[in-house]
Amino acid sequence: MFNYGFFNFDSKAELLDKAIEYWNPGKTKFWQDAGIDLVIDRREGYFLYDMSGRRLIDLHLNGGTYNFGHRNPELVATLKSALDYFDMGNHWFPSVARAAFAEKLVKTAPGMKYAIFGAGGAEAVEIALKTARYATKRRKIVSIIKGYHGHSGLSVATGDDRFSKIFLADRPEEFVQVPFNDIDALERALRGRDVAAFIIETIPATYGFPMPNDGYLKACQELCRRYGTLYIADEVQTGLMRTGMMWGWQSYGLEPDMFVTGKGLGGGIYPISACVVTEKCGGWLHEDGAAHISTSGGSELGCVVGHQVIDILQRPEVISNVHFVADFFHRSLNQMMAAHSDVFVGIRQRGVILGLEFDHPEGAVAVSRALYENGVWAIFSSLDKRVLQFKPGVLLDVATCQEIVDRMEAAMPRVRALLRSPRRAA
Amino acid sequence: MQMQLHEDAPRLVVPDRAEATARMKIDRAGWAVRSYARFDRAAVMRVTRAVAEAAHKAAQEYAEWAVRETGMGVVEHKRLKNELSAHPLVDFYENTDLVNPRVDAGRKMVEIPKPAGVVLALTPATNPVSTLYYKAILALLSRNAVIFSPHPLARACCAHAAARLEAAAVAAGAPAGLIQCIEEPSVPLVQALMASPKVQVILATGGGPMVRAAYSSGNPAIGVGPGNAPVYVDPTADQTLAAQRIVDSKAFDNSVLCTNESVLISLAENANRLERGLRAAGAHILSEPEVGKLRAWLFPHGHLNTAAVGKSAVWIAQQAGLRVVPSTRVLIAPVAQVGLDEPLTREKLCPVLAWATAETFERATGMAQMILRMTGAGHSAAIHCEDPQKAMDFAAALSVYRVVVNAPCSQGAAGFATHLAPSFMIGTGYFGRSSVGENIGPQHLVHWTRLAWNSDASVQMGDFGAVRAPFEGQAPAPRPAPAPAAAPLAEAGGMDRDMLRQLILQELRELTRGQS
Ligand SMILES: Cc1ncc(COP(=O)(O)O)c(C=O)c1O
Numbered sequence: 001m002f003n004y005g006f007f008n009f010d011s012k013a014e015l016l017d018k019a020i021e022y023w024n025p026g027k028t029k030f031w032q033d034a035g036i037d038l039v040i041d042r043r044e045g046y047f048l049y050d051m052s053g054r055r056l057i058d059l060h061l062n063g064g065t066y067n068f069g070h071r072n073p074e075l076v077a078t079l080k081s082a083l084d085y086f087d088m089g090n091h092w093f094p095s096v097a098r099a100a101f102a103e104k105l106v107k108t109a110p111g112m113k114y115a116i117f118g119a120g121g122a123e124a125v126e127i128a129l130k131t132a133r134y135a136t137k138r139r140k141i142v143s144i145i146k147g148y149h150g151h152s153g154l155s156v157a158t159g160d161d162r163f164s165k166i167f168l169a170d171r172p173e174e175f176v177q178v179p180f181n182d183i184d185a186l187e188r189a190l191r192g193r194d195v196a197a198f199i200i201e202t203i204p205a206t207y208g209f210p211m212p213n214d215g216y217l218k219a220c221q222e223l224c225r226r227y228g229t230l231y232i233a234d235e236v237q238t239g240l241m242r243t244g245m246m247w248g249w250q251s252y253g254l255e256p257d258m259f260v261t262g263k264g265l266g267g268g269i270y271p272i273s274a275c276v277v278t279e280k281c282g283g284w285l286h287e288d289g290a291a292h293i294s295t296s297g298g299s300e301l302g303c304v305v306g307h308q309v310i311d312i313l314q315r316p317e318v319i320s321n322v323h324f325v326a327d328f329f330h331r332s333l334n335q336m337m338a339a340h341s342d343v344f345v346g347i348r349q350r351g352v353i354l355g356l357e358f359d360h361p362e363g364a365v366a367v368s369r370a371l372y373e374n375g376v377w378a379i380f381s382s383l384d385k386r387v388l389q390f391k392p393g394v395l396l397d398v399a400t401c402q403e404i405v406d407r408m409e410a411a412m413p414r415v416r417a418l419l420r421s422p423r424r425a426a
Numbered sequence: 427m428q429m430q431l432h433e434d435a436p437r438l439v440v441p442d443r444a445e446a447t448a449r450m451k452i453d454r455a456g457w458a459v460r461s462y463a464r465f466d467r468a469a470v471m472r473v474t475r476a477v478a479e480a481a482h483k484a485a486q487e488y489a490e491w492a493v494r495e496t497g498m499g500v501v502e503h504k505r506l507k508n509e510l511s512a513h514p515l516v517d518f519y520e521n522t523d524l525v526n527p528r529v530d531a532g533r534k535m536v537e538i539p540k541p542a543g544v545v546l547a548l549t550p551a552t553n554p555v556s557t558l559y560y561k562a563i564l565a566l567l568s569r570n571a572v573i574f575s576p577h578p579l580a581r582a583c584c585a586h587a588a589a590r591l592e593a594a595a596v597a598a599g600a601p602a603g604l605i606q607c608i609e610e611p612s613v614p615l616v617q618a619l620m621a622s623p624k625v626q627v628i629l630a631t632g633g634g635p636m637v638r639a640a641y642s643s644g645n646p647a648i649g650v651g652p653g654n655a656p657v658y659v660d661p662t663a664d665q666t667l668a669a670q671r672i673v674d675s676k677a678f679d680n681s682v683l684c685t686n687e688s689v690l691i692s693l694a695e696n697a698n699r700l701e702r703g704l705r706a707a708g709a710h711i712l713s714e715p716e717v718g719k720l721r722a723w724l725f726p727h728g729h730l731n732t733a734a735v736g737k738s739a740v741w742i743a744q745q746a747g748l749r750v751v752p753s754t755r756v757l758i759a760p761v762a763q764v765g766l767d768e769p770l771t772r773e774k775l776c777p778v779l780a781w782a783t784a785e786t787f788e789r790a791t792g793m794a795q796m797i798l799r800m801t802g803a804g805h806s807a808a809i810h811c812e813d814p815q816k817a818m819d820f821a822a823a824l825s826v827y828r829v830v831v832n833a834p835c836s837q838g839a840a841g842f843a844t845h846l847a848p849s850f851m852i853g854t855g856y857f858g859r860s861s862v863g864e865n866i867g868p869q870h871l872v873h874w875t876r877l878a879w880n881s882d883a884s885v886q887m888g889d890f891g892a893v894r895a896p897f898e899g900q901a902p903a904p905r906p907a908p909a910p911a912a913a914p915l916a917e918a919g920g921m922d923r924d925m926l927r928q929l930i931l932q933e934l935r936e937l938t939r940g941q942s
Contacts, residue, residue, distance in 0.1 A: 077441035085438050304438070311443075317450035320602055324457035397624065398456040 002041075002051065012039055012051040035369045038377065043070035046393050046400055048377060057404055059371075059378035061391045063205060063237045067264035069393055074312065075267035075305060082304035089300035091293065097303035104310050105274055108246050111255050113279040117272060117298025121236040121262030122150025124273035125199070127292055128258045129154045131277055132197035132230045134284045134291075140195040142229070144180040146383045148206035149199060149234050149260075158199055160206075160383055180204060181212060183219045190227040197230045197258075198223075202248035205237040208364075208387025209348045209355030217252045224257075230281060233259040236273075237353070240264045241313045241322050241394050244351035251350070257281050267309050272302030313394070322394045325401060326351045329392060332405045340412050343419060354390035355381065358415075364388040366418035367411070374411040376404060444610040445618055448573075451606045452624045455544045455571035458603035463541045463569045464898045467525040469599065474516055474566040476598035477591050477605075481559045482512040484590055488555040491583040496551050498736025503679035504556065511559035515848050516567070518841075524568050524872045527895060534879035534887045538896060539872045541569040543626035546619055548640070550632045552682035552736060552775060554580030555587050557850040561629055562591050562605050567868035570626075574607040575616045577632065585609055620645060627871065631851055641859070648866055650851050651858035653684035654773040654802025655835050656794035658820060660787065660811030661696040663832070668810035669703025675834030676777045677708070677755040682736040685806045685839035685852060689764060689771045689797050690781040691790045697783050708755035709779075710739070712748070717759045717770070720746045724778065725769035739777040765796040773801055787816060791823045798825050804858020806830065806839035825857040827864065841865055 002009045009015045016039070019028045031038065038056070042049040046069045048056045058066060068075060082097075089095050102115040116131070118124040129141055143149065143158035150156065156164050157175040164170035176195070178185040189195065198220060203209050224231040233256040238248030240261065245251040249259060258281055262273030284291050312318060330349060333356065337344045346357030358364055364380035367388050371378055381387040392401065465473070489504035528537045547561040558574055565572035576584030588607035595604050608615065616636070620628050620643035630640035630649035637649035659668045672687055692700050701711060712720060723746035724731055734742055739757050743750040750757070756777045763782075764771045770780040784790040794807060808830040809820050821829040828846060830838035841848035847865040855863025862870055879887045 074441045074443075074446040077439075081439045081441065308441075312446070315447055315450065317447055317454050320454050321450065321457065324454070324603075328457075395450070395453065397453045398460050 012037075015039060015051065034365065036372050038372070045069040045071075046396060054375070056372070056375055056377040057400060057407070058393075059376055059391055059404065060389065061264075061393055062268070063263050064240060064242055064391065065263040065266075066268045067240055067242065067394050068267055068309075068312065069395055070268060072267060072269075072395075075269055075308060078308040079267075079269050079301060079305050082301050086300040086304065088296060089298075091295055091298060092290075095300055095303075097300040097307070098298050101303035101307045101310075104307050105261075105276060108310060108314075109250075109259070109276055111278060112259075112276045114277050114282045114285055116275045116277065116282075116285070116292065117303070118262070118275065118294055119271045119273060119296040119299070119302070120150070121234075121260065121273050122152035122155040123294060123297060124236075124260040124262055124275040125149040125155040125158075125232075125234065126152050127275040128199065128232045128260050128277075129158075129197060130292060131258060131275065131281050131284065132232065135281045136196040136228065136230060138194050138196035138229075139174055140176060141174060142176045142178060142186065142189045142195050142198045144200055144204065145177045146180065146207040147177070147199070147201060147204055147234075148383070149201070149236075180207065180210060181216050183216060183223070186220055187223055190223055190229050193227050195227065195229045197232050199232040199234055201234040201236070202238040202243070202252065202254075203350060203353055205353075205389065206381060206383045208357075208381030208384035209350075209353055209389065210384075211348050211350065212252070217249075217254055221254055221256070230257040232256060235259045236262045238350075240309070241318065242351055242353050242391075244322055244326060246313060248350075265306050265309055266302050267305050270299070270302045270305045271296075272299060272306050273297075274306075318394060321396075322352060325392050325394065325396050328398075328401050329354060329390070329405075332401075333390075336405065336409060336412075343412075343415055348387075352392045352394060354392075356388040356390050357386055358388065358419075359386075360419050361386060363419065367415050370411040370414035370418060371408065373414060374407045376407050376411070442615075444608070444612070445615050448608050448615060448619055449622065451573050451603075451608065452544055452546075452619070452622055454603040455573055455606060456624060458601040459541065459543050459569070459571035461601040462571065462604055463543075464896075465525070465569060465600075466895070466897045467523060470525055470567065470569060471516075471520075473595050473598045473600045474563060475513075477566055477594045478512040478516045478563060480590055480594035481562075481587075482509055484587065485509045485512065488583055488587050491586070492554050492580060495583050496554065496579050496736070498552055499679040499682050500677075500738075504553075507553065507556035507679065507683075508559055510842055510848060511556045511563065511850065515560060515563050518848050519567050519868055522567070522867070522869060524868055525897070529890045531887060531890075534881065534885075536877040536890060537874040538877070539569075540875055542646075542871045542873070543570060544624060545570045545572045545627055545629055545871060546622075546625045547572050547574050547629040548616065548632050548636060549574055549576045549580070549584055551577035551579040552684075553679075553850055554584050557631055558584050558587050558607075559591070560848075560850040562588070564629075564866070564868045564871060566595065566600075566604070568871035570871050571604045572606070573619075573625075574605075575611045575619065576607065578611050581609070581611055617643070620647075629851060629866070638859075646861075648851065648853070648860070648862050648870060650684075650860055650862075650866070651804055651854040652773050652801055653686070653805035653839075653852065654688045654771075654797060654800070655685060655806040655808060655826075655839070656689045656691055656797045656802075656824075657687040657808040657835055658790050658794060658810070659690065659692045659696065659700055660809065660813060660816055661693055662812040662816070663696075663810035664812075665696060665699040666703040666706070668832070669700055669709075670707045671810070671832070671834045672779070673704060673707035673709050673756050675836040675838075676779055677739070678834065678836045680736045680738055681777045681836070682775055683836040683840060684773075684775070686775070686836040687779060687808060688773055688802070689761075689794075690758070690779050691764075691793050692781070692783055693787070693790060694783050694785060704756075704758060708753060709758045710743070710748075710750045710754045710756070711758045711760065711781075714760075716748050717761070719748060720757065720759055720778065721770055723747070724774065724776075725772075728769055730769075730772065730774065734774070734776040734778075737776055742776060742778065764793050765800050771797050771800070787819075791820055794820070795824055798857075802826075802858075804854030804856070804860060804863065805852055806835055808833070808835035808838065827853065827855050827857070 039051040041051045105115045233249040243251045258277045266272040345359045348355035485508035489501045549557040585607045592605040628640045628647040630637045640647040640649045803825045807826045833843045837843040849865035851866035853862035854860040
């Protein structure tokens with residue numbers, strides 16, 4: 001019996017049936033078919049526990065949401081403390097938590113002026129795109145093919161067909177896509193001087209973290225400047241020290257007009273996101289500050305947590321730890337690749353953002369499954385299933401990192417077996 | 427005013443940042459030591475020497491700072507202690523190899539040194555920077571990482587000194603994070619850290635309760651108990667020399683070393699000769715009423731007045747209402763009894779020496795043991811005599827693990843005027859509720875993995891001459907973070923070059939795939 005006080009289940013099987021019946025049959029069945037029967041129960045640090053009690057090391061982190069691990073004690077204490085005094089707050093009014101957090105956030109980003117809050121990444125992207133349209137009085141938005149910016153109205157239209165067409169939300173006349181790392185294609189798209197914004201993940205996550213070519217992002221930014229288009233950096237997965245610096249764009253020497261952050265900003269315990277903009281872009285905040293409204297956007301509880309998240313990330317110990325973790329995986333994964341070069345064929349890395357390439361169209365699906373069977377949870381890239389997203393947290397310690405590598409090594413024979421089997425991985 | 431204070435108090439409770447950050451330091455140390463533990467001996471000695479040099483150069487600066495910050499001790503003596511804890515300490519262990527495996531073909535055994543890992547080191551207010559230097563060098567010699575938790579009274583000089591040593595280590599090729607210091611030490615914080623499963627060993631120097639807490643933490647600990655050294659001057663000794671050494675020792679850094687003489691014992695027959703020597707060396711011998719005044723000031727309600735710790739004899743005399751000449755170096759208080767009934771025979775950590783006289787050598791030895799029974803067991807004692815039998819009998823009878831002979835005890839027991847290991851951790855062993863009874867050295871921070879062959883003569887061990895040692899030498903430092911926009915050159919040397927290499931590799935692989 002799984003008694004959670006508020007509700008209870010006889011077994012994991014009963015839970016799965018209920019999830020299919022009342023929640024989401026498609027998602028529930030997808031994972032069952034993929035051989036990943038995970039129902040996350042208890043969680044602590046970088047460990048997840050399935051309802052069966054089995055422990056998994058979390059290398060998915062929901063795209064950096066659990067950058068600090070699950071239920072980081074300092075963040076949990078922060079939220080509890082905030083709950084003794086605040087609630088979500090009233091979005092109509094200025095508030096101490098919002099002002100303090102906005103200041104803290106803006107000060108991490110030279111050149112930026114205002115932080116506009118939302119509750120999720122897509123909402124922050126939405127704010128960025130609306131802001132661009134306001135500032136340029138242009139309508140068109142350019143993004144990259146296989147970019148990913150969320151699933152709300154404007155944001156989903158920037159992304160892959162798979163997610164927009166199904167809801168008739170694709171709008172090809174306003175939303176143009178160009179191939180990643182193709183600077184000429186971008187120039188062709190911007191040349192008409194009718195594009196409000198170019199939005200790009202600093203390293204495209206859902207695409208499997210392909211690395212931008214040398215100078216590519218800078219060239220994109222220059223093209224934007226030349227054609228009066230605003231450059232929006234989507235930092236939902238690349239921000240918050242994951243590249244080794246606070247913001248991924250800083251590590252590429254960029255000066256975006258706006259950037260978007262979410263996921264880990266709320267420490268995995270309270271949803272909050274932000275679109276951070278320059279003075280030039282922030283005009284609508286003067287003209288009609290209530291032009292974008294969100295009851296739960298910039299919740300004061302989230303602001304207190306976010307404030308502490310930034311505070312933690314600025315500590316020298318954390319910065320140093322990120323470098324150690326990045327360096328550890330750089331070395332050990334290269335060694336591992338050398339030993340398994342028949343299947344493991346490439347490593348994309350910047351800081352603790354890694355994409356591991358496997359020599360099979362669905363290679364990462366098999367690896368994800370084999371790792372799961374060996375106690376590690378890492379997800380394949382939805383938009384390039386050759387690539388495993390490998391996302392270690394910024395606070396990982398030596399012992400856990402070593403264990404990850406050992407478990408990965410142990411999973412390799414299983415990877416080969418899955419790739420050889422006629423049924424493939426999933 | 428009261429109201430104002432209340433209104434300014436934080437409305438939200440901020441979680442303990444000091445503890446969260448300290449835990450991150452422990453993880454960081456774990457990373458640093460992972461790499462440092464693979465250094466070969468040459469690299470270890472290079473790092474250690476570089477740190478010793480940085481320590482030596484800053485010896486005066488931190489001597490002044492420590493005295494300023496704590497109000498204890500004497501600058502020139504602190505400088506000397508700092509200097510001794512730099513190069514001479516490394517010299518002492520120059521030939522103690524804690525890095526290379528030992529091969530013993532005769533016993534068919536190979537021993538591989540394994541560093542402890544993360545060392546949590548407490549440093550006292552009395553010898554803050556010298557202890558920090560000493561523990562840092564011990565950690566480096568044994569390929570460990572160290573995190574300091576300084577006594578709050580000396581936290582600024584310690585934090586600064588630790589940062590300086592760390593910088594020197596990094597400049598010499600060590601990984602960052604090998605030498606760290608907690609900025610905001612407090613008792614609850616230290617207790618929390620001592621219990622961390624990621625700390626491999628605690629080096630506890632400090633008050634008794636802190637040492638006991640270290641042993642209660644659940645982690646391996648090396649803690650040393652308090653001292654209270656009795657010193658016996660035998661009639662066979664050169665009384666003038668003995669007196670000079672004792673006064674020098676007591677005046678050294680105003681007696682803050684736990685090895686300093688606490689109670690002088692002589693026989694009635696040499697009392698006069700000794701007294702002349704003591705006076706000549708700069709001691710003020712107190713009259714009976716003066717002893718009363720001093721006792722009242724130094725031990726109000728029977729407890730040591732901590733304001734006296736590390737202060738000069740003249741200052742203490744003034745506070746106690748005694749008149750002494752300005753050149754007075756030590757106050758000597760003749761006492762009729764020793765042990766529990768005479769507080770002046772307890773540990774004082776200031777230039778006050780109790781003086782008891784006995785009729786016989788045996789009685790003197792008994793007195794010394796009585797003093798140690800009260801406090802100071804396992805620590806140090808001293809004897810001045812020319813009779814080896816008496817030295818032997820004295821040492822055999824006492825519950826201490828070192829007896830300094832014909833030398834100042836402050837320096838002698840700490841290895842600076844004897845051939846004992848130079849140390850700011852005087853192991854007080856089982857007598858003093860400690861795990862180690864000798865002066866602590868780097869060898870205590872290493873355990874050995876022993877490969878032991880079948881002892882049967884028919885089983886051969888094989889030739890270890892050509893076997894690779896289990897280290898990589900100095901590992902390259904972790905790659906720097908991608909540099910900010912302002913420094914494009916550094917960026918080219920950072921991640922991007924690796925990325926480029928990856929791309930080339932990838933291209934190569936694709937090329938070869940095409941051919942097959
Ligand atoms: C790069 C990027 N942008 C935006 C989003 C959307 O964030 P959310 O799911 O919080 O709306 C995601 C989510 O995965 C993302 O990875």
